[in-house]
Amino acid sequence: MNRRLANDPLASSWAAGLRGSLRGYARTHLPEAMVPAHFVVLPELPKLPNGKVDRGSLPRPTAEESTETAYVAPRTPVETQLARIWQDLLGLPKVGVETSFFDLGGDSLTVLQMAAQVRDAYGVRLDLRRMFENPTVAQLGRMVGSQVDPQISGAGNPRGVGGEEMLADAVLPADIAPGPDALPPAAGPYRAVLLTGGTGYTGAFLLRELLDRSTATVYVLVRAADRAQADVRVLDNLAEYGLLRAGDSERVVGVPGDTGRPYLGTSRRAYRELAETVEMVIHNAAISSWIVPYAKIKPVNVFGALEVLRLACDTRVKPVHFVSTIGVYPGNQGERRWDEERLTETEDVVGGYRQSKWVADTLMLQARERGVPTHVYRLGAVAGAQTSGACSTDTFINHLLKGCIQLGAYLDYDLLIDLVPVDYCAAAVARIALGGGFHEPVFNVPSAGSSSMNDIFQLVVDYGYPLRKLDYRDWYRELVAAVERGEENELAVYLPLFGEDRPADEVGYPGSRPVFGTANLQAALDGSGIECRPVDRTLFDVYLDYFVSTGFLPAPPQR
Structure with missing residues (x-):
C-alpha cells in the first residue's frame, strides 16, 4: 500500500506551486479585495455519507510563507499603532507594514471595520478608494500622518492608464494579416x-x-x-x-x-x-x-x-x-x-x-x-x-439596485443610464x-432612450421598495456606516468606486448627455x-419580477 509521507518535500513543493498559480490567476481576474488570502491544498475533500462536501471537516486556512508576505517591521510610532489595530482585528501575532491587508485575511468588510478604528484613534476619515488600491500599514501611515503624500491622497484613476499607453497598446502587430495562401472569406x-x-x-x-x-x-x-x-x-x-x-x-x-x-x-x-x-x-x-x-x-x-x-x-x-x-x-x-x-x-x-x-x-x-x-x-x-x-x-x-434596497436609500446623482x-x-x-x-x-447599439438614475430608482420605489432619496454625501456616509456595522450590502466590494464627495468616473459623468x-x-x-423597448414602468417591473422570483431581491413590503 502506498502511503503519503507526512513531510513529503515533493508534495509540499507541488502544493506551493499550485497555490502560487491559483493566486496569480485570481489576481488576474479579481480585484485585490476579492482574492482569497490563503489556499489550502488537500489530497481529497472530506465527504458526508450523502456524498456532499463535509464543510465542517475542512481544515482551517493558515498563512503560507512567501515572498509576498515577507515581514517588514513597523518603523514609526504611527505604523506600530496601526499594526496593532490590524493584529487585533485579524487575530494575528504580527503584521508587516508592506503586507497587503487582504493577504493577511482581511476582506471588504473588515477593511471598513479597520477604517472605523483608525478614525476613532486619529480623528481622520480615510479615503477608502485609496485604501483599497494599496492596503498596507505603510500606505495607511502616510494617509494619517502629518505629512500626507499628494501622490496617495490626490485625484486620478488608479485602475486606468494614460492615453499614451492606450495608443501604444492599440497598434496592431505586424504578424496579424491574412497570408498570401489564406482562402477568402466564406459567403453565408x-x-x-x-x-x-x-x-x-x-x-x-x-x-x-x-x-x-x-x-x-x-x-x-x-x-x-x-x-x-x-x-x-x-x-x-x-x-x-x-x-x-x-x-x-x-x-x-x-x-x-x-x-x-x-x-x-x-x-x-x-x-x-x-x-x-x-x-x-x-x-x-x-x-x-x-x-x-x-x-x-x-x-x-x-x-x-x-x-x-x-x-x-x-x-x-x-x-x-x-x-x-x-x-x-x-x-x-x-x-x-x-x-x-x-x-x-x-x-x-x-x-x-x-x-x-x-x-x-x-x-x-x-x-x-x-x-x-x-x-x-x-x-x-x-x-x-x-x-x-x-x-x-x-x-x-444590478448590484447598485440591490445595495440601495438593502440600505433603504438611493443616491441623488445627475447621471444618465443607457x-x-x-x-x-x-x-x-x-x-x-x-x-x-x-x-x-x-454599429452603435444604445437603448431606446437613456434614463436618469433618479428615474430608475423612482421605478424601484413605485414597485414597492420604500427608498429614501439622499444627497450623495449623506448616502455615502450611510453606506459606509452600514458596512462598518457588519450589515450585508451588495455594494461593499464596490467601495473603491465611491469617494466622500462623488463616485469614481467609471460610475458615470454627472451632467453628461x-x-x-x-x-x-x-x-x-x-x-x-x-x-x-424603452425602459419604462412596464419593462422595469418585468426586470424586478425576475429578480424577486430568483431570490436576488426580497419581495417588496409594499407590493
Whole structure:
C-alpha cells in the first residue's frame, strides 16, 4: 500500500506551486479585495455519507510563507499603532507594514471595520478608494500622518492608464494579416461559427440567436478541463436563462480554452480544427468588472482580441464581429454626439474595463484595413431580456439596485443610464453577423432612450421598495456606516468606486448627455422586426419580477 509521507518535500513543493498559480490567476481576474488570502491544498475533500462536501471537516486556512508576505517591521510610532489595530482585528501575532491587508485575511468588510478604528484613534476619515488600491500599514501611515503624500491622497484613476499607453497598446502587430495562401472569406449561410464568451448572459442570448437564425454548428470557447465539461457549461448556461431547447446539444461544440492565452488556450490540434472549420467569429468574451485595473484586464480583453484576429487570418479569412461598449466614448459634460465611426480620443476614457475595450475596438478596425472583415458593436449597458426579464445579477447596475434596497436609500446623482435589453442586442448582432451582406464597420447599439438614475430608482420605489432619496454625501456616509456595522450590502466590494464627495468616473459623468448615432444599425435592422423597448414602468417591473422570483431581491413590503 502506498502511503503519503507526512513531510513529503515533493508534495509540499507541488502544493506551493499550485497555490502560487491559483493566486496569480485570481489576481488576474479579481480585484485585490476579492482574492482569497490563503489556499489550502488537500489530497481529497472530506465527504458526508450523502456524498456532499463535509464543510465542517475542512481544515482551517493558515498563512503560507512567501515572498509576498515577507515581514517588514513597523518603523514609526504611527505604523506600530496601526499594526496593532490590524493584529487585533485579524487575530494575528504580527503584521508587516508592506503586507497587503487582504493577504493577511482581511476582506471588504473588515477593511471598513479597520477604517472605523483608525478614525476613532486619529480623528481622520480615510479615503477608502485609496485604501483599497494599496492596503498596507505603510500606505495607511502616510494617509494619517502629518505629512500626507499628494501622490496617495490626490485625484486620478488608479485602475486606468494614460492615453499614451492606450495608443501604444492599440497598434496592431505586424504578424496579424491574412497570408498570401489564406482562402477568402466564406459567403453565408455559414456552416460553422465560433463564439467566445458563451457562458455569460450576453453570450447565452447570442448563442440562442445564432442557433435560431442559422443551421450552423456553433463552436463555443469556454474554460473547461475537456470537451465534455465544456459542453455541460455551455448548455447549463443556456438553461439558467431559460434558453435551452431540444436539439441544442447536437449543434453546440464546447471548446476547452482561454481567450487570454496564446492560441486561445486550446491544444494545437483544436486550434488547427478551428482555423480550418470556422467561417465566422463573434468575439464576446471580456472581463467586464469596473473595479479591476487595466493591467489585470489586459490579457483577456486586449490580448484576447489579438488572438481572435490571428485565428481570423489563419487558413481562411474569417469575418470577426466584436462586441464592444458605448463606454469607449469619452465622458463629457453636456450634450455630445457620437456617430458610428473609428475612435480617436483617449482623454476621459477612464477605468481598466473601458480603456481595454477602447484598445480592442481600435485593434479590430485596424485589422479591417489589412483585409480582415471586422465589425464592431458598441452596446449600451446590457440589461435583462425584454421578453422575460432574465438577466445576470453580476453587473454593477444590478448590484447598485440591490445595495440601495438593502440600505433603504438611493443616491441623488445627475447621471444618465443607457439600459439596453440583452435579447435585443443579441438579435441585432446575430442578424448582422449571419447576414454577411452588411459592410459597415461600426454599429452603435444604445437603448431606446437613456434614463436618469433618479428615474430608475423612482421605478424601484413605485414597485414597492420604500427608498429614501439622499444627497450623495449623506448616502455615502450611510453606506459606509452600514458596512462598518457588519450589515450585508451588495455594494461593499464596490467601495473603491465611491469617494466622500462623488463616485469614481467609471460610475458615470454627472451632467453628461451623450447622443449616439445609429444610422448603420437602423439600415441593417430595417424590415427585420427587431426593435428595442424603452425602459419604462412596464419593462422595469418585468426586470424586478425576475429578480424577486430568483431570490436576488426580497419581495417588496409594499407590493
